[in-house]
Amino acid sequence: MPLHLTEELSHDITQAFDLSNLHSVVQRASRRMGFDHFALNFDLHQHHASPDGVLLHDYPDTWAQVYVAFDLAGQDPVRRACDKSLTGFAWRDLPHLIPMTKGDRQMLAIGRELGLADGYTIGRHLPGESSGSCSFVVRAERSLPQGMLMVAELLGALALAAARRLTVGPATPPPVRFTDRQRECVLWAARGKTAYETSIILGISEETVIQHLKMARERSALHSRSELTSFALLCGFIGYQDIFPWWWRAER
Amino acid sequence: MPLHLTEELSHDITQAFDLSNLHSVVQRASRRMGFDHFALNFDLHQHHASPDGVLLHDYPDTWAQVYVAFDLAGQDPVRRACDKSLTGFAWRDLPHLIPMTKGDRQMLAIGRELGLADGYTIGRHLPGESSGSCSFVVRAERSLPQGMLMVAELLGALALAAARRLTVGPATPPPVRFTDRQRECVLWAARGKTAYETSIILGISEETVIQHLKMARERSALHSRSELTSFALLCGFIGYQDIFPWWWRAER
């Protein structure tokens, strides 16, 4: 009865109050859907410092040891495929998503030997902020519960959202506020326009554009345009979808 | 009967054979779920490559005219919120996701007047490749079909995947790649450092920093530092945590 099941499990996941509780409820969800294992990882985008991410799983110990010992995370084809698919995918479809190297096939073979036969993985990305994936896996003698993949898709996404909530905390209101005009000027700056070009676009003087950007910098206590645009993106004053597709929309 | 409904509609969406067919099936899906309108947009991030995006919708004509006439795409709060949530969200929850300016509220008010009362929007990103969003909307006298939001979540994601399939095809073009040094220089640029400051930090000549940034701009076919940093963030070359280490540690 997927309907009741979905509602019950999704409720549990969204109500998870800490990471160990999230572990339990996602584990239970994986069993109820007909899977044998699960793994959830959630990473904040960070290139310099140590990764402060989440890794919950109930994979066999042997696999976890191999995975860590050989640092397989960096060459995991499942992770790579997460960057290539908007929806969840079954592991057996990996070759349709990414080019598989010999090492990739080897890695999957080792997994199969250790009890991870096939899986269904849901990946999510928030540009500039975080990425995560949630996998539901079956043992060798079984096959993926086809009727449950859509449910897995949902619950996996909810689990990732929960992991994010428990990791980064609630959205903190930005310390500053921009006016509409300031935001507009910052947007065009992020689109790569100069003050002069922006002044033409907005139909105002170049000096005014400079002034708006000056005010925006002062408010956020920043001293360069690039930092200002990064900051505006971080705060949600402007969006990625606003920056890059504007040109083809404008040209017709 | 959400179960049959979901299966039937998801089948139609995944089988869509061209964009106009996708339009029909998503439109039908929105009606069956209890919505009055839908809008789907899907954008590729490769500006120099195939310059194609998708915009399908059945919003009122008046709204489309206003939207284009005032270039509202650049200040659409719904699109900005897509960068801040891993799951779909109701428009009424926008203030919890992003800071709302006066212009934002005005925009939503105009939408309401033209028949777009509330909506549920699903956003998806593939780092370095594409972004999209799919909205399901109800008219003024109605409210969101609460029991259908999870279904909308699923179908919206499938519709985005279909849009991607029909746009980029099976072969994904190779993304732009930065060298380590280029990424490092871009990162310090996003942090607001000048070329000279960066040269001190990295222990190399200022000219070399300029050179790395020059190469990075050439690779991504961009012409300004601000656009370069936005692009690097979007592609996941750098992350917010790299730039503003104080942000996510702020509240917990």
Next chain:
DNA sequence: CGCAGCATCCCCATTCCTTGGTATGGCACG
């Protein structure tokens, strides 16, 4: 009404960025 906030415009001096070049050494791969 007064006042704060916003949007608009202008000037100037200094610094920084962008674009076009050239050039050397290291390293990997076929």
Next chain:
DNA sequence: CGTGCCATACCAAGGAATGGGGATGCTGCG
């Protein structure tokens, strides 16, 4: 052992950004 890629370094010119002034008019709010 050449070829390509990367990191490094330099030069020159023109355009753009930054930070410091100042100024006007409008709107909303107590």
